[in-house]
Amino acid sequence: MADDLFNPALIVVDLQEDFCPPNGSLAVPEGRETVAIVNRLLSMPAFALRVATKDWHPQDHISFASNHTPKQPFVDFVIVTNPLNPDETPYKTRxxxxxxxxxxxxxALVSDLDPDKHIDKVIEKGTNKDVEMYSAFYDPFTNPRVSDSGLAELLKSPHASVSGPARPITHVYVVGLAADYCVRCTALDSLKEGFVTYIVEEGTRAVDAKAWPLQREELTAAGVKIVSINGPEVGRLGEKRA
Structure with missing residues (x-):
């Protein structure tokens, strides 16, 4: 795609205190080490839109093991049924x-991020207690969908570009936590919505690092481009803003 049609967005997925060591209740190993890469990306001038997402769960959320005694976190699962249509095929979630x-x-977003300076929009997800929502876009149900963050509509609306007039987003770069859950699902839904989609690998970490290589292959096969912070796909975003 020619540079005059390149209008990229950055999605920073769930870079929140609970997902980061040393004190997060669901800390992703080395999760806080992504912050420097994310801040580097946030400063790049080519992004027409910078979005941060947050898990924003009610205390009685269906994904909490504490709401399914005696089930245990990490090892047990629960079946999720569409609360608006019990006949739709349910899904299993950890x-x-x-x-x-x-x-x-x-x-809260990790304190090392500066949302006032760099982030244009913060989107809260996972707010419905009855469904799990890994993707920053929407839950897995379709008939009907239960939760939609509005992210697809936001990306498809016009945004000012450094290389021309305002127009919809064309390319989406995804970073954040965790690679094998919310980052993966967000990237796949971005692709489904028609965006050229990248995961910047140094800007994410997995809950299960051993499982990530296989998931990485599956994402690549689906069409998601997994790239390096030092690669040409990031290099075209330019240097830091003043």
Whole structure:
């Protein structure tokens, strides 16, 4: 795609205190080490839109093992049924420790990010207690969909470009936590929505690092481009803003 049609967005997925060591309730190994890469990307001038997402769960969220006694986090699962249509095919989701509960310190974006300076929009997801929502776009149900963050509509609306008039986003770069859950699902839905989609690998970490190589292959096969911070796909975004 010619540069005059290149209008990229950055999506920073769930870079929140509960997902980061040392104190996060669902800390992703080395999760905080992504912050420097994310800040580097946030400063690049070519992005027409910079979005951060947050898990924003009610205390009675279906993904919390504490709401399914005696089931345990990480090892047990629960079946999720569409609360608006019990006849739609349900899905199975892993249970987690309580995390990113609304209005708690753990739900805050990590303090090393500067949302006022760099982030244009913060989107809260996972707000419906009855469904799991890994993707920054929407939950897995379709008939009907239960939760939609509005991200697809936002990306498809016109945004000012450094190389021309305002127009919809064309390319989406995804970073954040965790690679094998919310980053993966966000990237796949971005691709489904028609965007050229990248995951910047140094800007993410996986809950299960051993499983990530296979998931990486599956994402690549689906059409998601997994790139390096030092690669040409990031290099075209330019140098830091003043």
């Amino acid at each position: 249970l987690w420790p309580d995390h990113c509960v609304q209005n708690t310190p753990g739900a």
